Amino acid sequence: MDLVEIADTAEMSREEAARRLHTLADALARHNEVEFARGGARVKVRIPDVVQLKIEVEIGDDEGELEVELTW
8 A cells, every 4th residue: 555644734723723633532532533634635544443652742942842643
């Protein structure tokens, strides 16, 4: 299978970012797949019952980063 990569970066309020994370978390909790839509195309990603969760925090003088990664 070919590698499919979807990357999306957008500036938004903290509250909107939380809403998007809640939507993703709800999809993971209820289904075994999540769906992404970009440019008129839809990609469904099947997520297995067991995943590895990595949370990384980087804090610098001028910026910070919180990265959440699921792998399987």
